Amino acid sequence: MYIQQLYTNCLAEAAYYIESNGEAAIIDPLRETDPYIDLAESRGAVIKYVFETHFHADFVSGHIDLARKTGAKIVYGPTAQAGYDIYVAEDEEVFQLGKISLKLLHTPGHTLESMCLLLRDEKGENHSVFTGDTVFVGDVGRPDLAVKSDLSKEDLAGLLFESIQSKIMPLADDVIIYPGHGAGSACGKNIGKETQTTIGIQKKVNYALCCATKDEFVLKVTEGLEDPPKYFFMDAGINKNGYENIDEIMARNAIGLDPKTFEEEVVKGAIILDARDANTFEKGFLPGSINIGLNGQYAVWVGSLIDQAKPILVVADEGKESEAILRLARVGYEHVYGYLKGGFEAWLVQGKPIETVDSIEPEEILGIDMHTIIDVRNPSEWNSGVMEGAELIPLSKLESRLVNLDKNQRYLIHCAGGYRSMMAASIMKKHGFTNIINVKGGINKIKENGFMLVIPA
16 A cells, blocks of 8 residues: 655645555646656556545646546545536445555535545555545634535534534544645635644644534634635636646647737736746836745735736746746636746846835834835734734735725835735735835744734724
8 A cells, every 4th residue: 555645835735646556546636647647657556546525626626637648537525516527426435446445435514525535454444534625634624615505604514513523533543634735725724734644633633623512613613714715716616617638728828928929918918927036026027017926825826816817927937937837727827828938037138117126124114204014914814913003904905905005105015924025015016006115024024123013903
């Protein structure tokens, strides 16, 4: 028996490769198929099943392309309906994989078709459970992402409680939990940093699994839920209805454009997405660019900030263009018209206009008069303290609230560490705010410099 977790940090997503006696199964694969096919070939195995724990909202799965290329069977849990060929399994149905087996456990709650997979080893003993978005480290799946469901989040939370109590809690303490996501995923409220755990540990530390009653569980799981990224329901629909082959998308989208052609597409209305890191971006960028660096949760923030219907043009460091475009496809952003061939340097050589963003160190804040501070962290982060008098505007809502800000005012922008504040600065620049300053290092560095923080009311 062989198990490998394939973890993707920028999406905080875990896919799994399981193999026994030359037969392999993939659980929740990402959009690109090569990592799974290459792994199976390197081990002399054949991919027999592709298991989808549910219709994912946070990324476009690679299940359809993987099945096309390998002949593997796509398996979903009970009640699933899709726009392509799938096998809808029954609750507690067993799938043989070489000398081991996977028992499907229907666990509705996160979504109605959600399921987990209980792995039994060569001796027939329970070894591990792949929980998808049902149970995470320290958390459970949020109950407000079901596609076209008439059930409320409270109804779904109630179903999730029953699923966990009947299917997960009876498992032995030493059974390993392999979850579908880690810290940073918006599929849970506060997922822990570990990417695997055990039933016994979660019974002790997971707030949701420690709830004594359904009412307590429903209350705790539904309170404090922040709005999901706006692309989530689009991706769930894509996973449910089907999509175009990823190889065809990359062949169409990963095309280099000279500065003249690039500029012509901008004039037609394309959005410029600059995927370079914040420190590079601030020194010079194409007017109107939105900065979302590849070095962070790039795809998630693209899905949160950019209209999926708008055409996109990419600016990236040379050699990173295909990666930037592939990671867009992972979350269903396929309207990419190309990238700037030669990168930002090619734009400079042509003598075309650029813009910059001013940044300061936290200790310089006191030396600047007449400014307003904008904190673009998420509401859950403000509870650890904010700067007195700061405007609290989550980055995901910034663009819609710019109408309430004064373009003649000087604004200092910060987040937790500097990644999101540069995104915010680029959005404000795009909308005509010229007197903006990014605070390097964010609230973490601000605290280190002795600034007093207050807890917002």
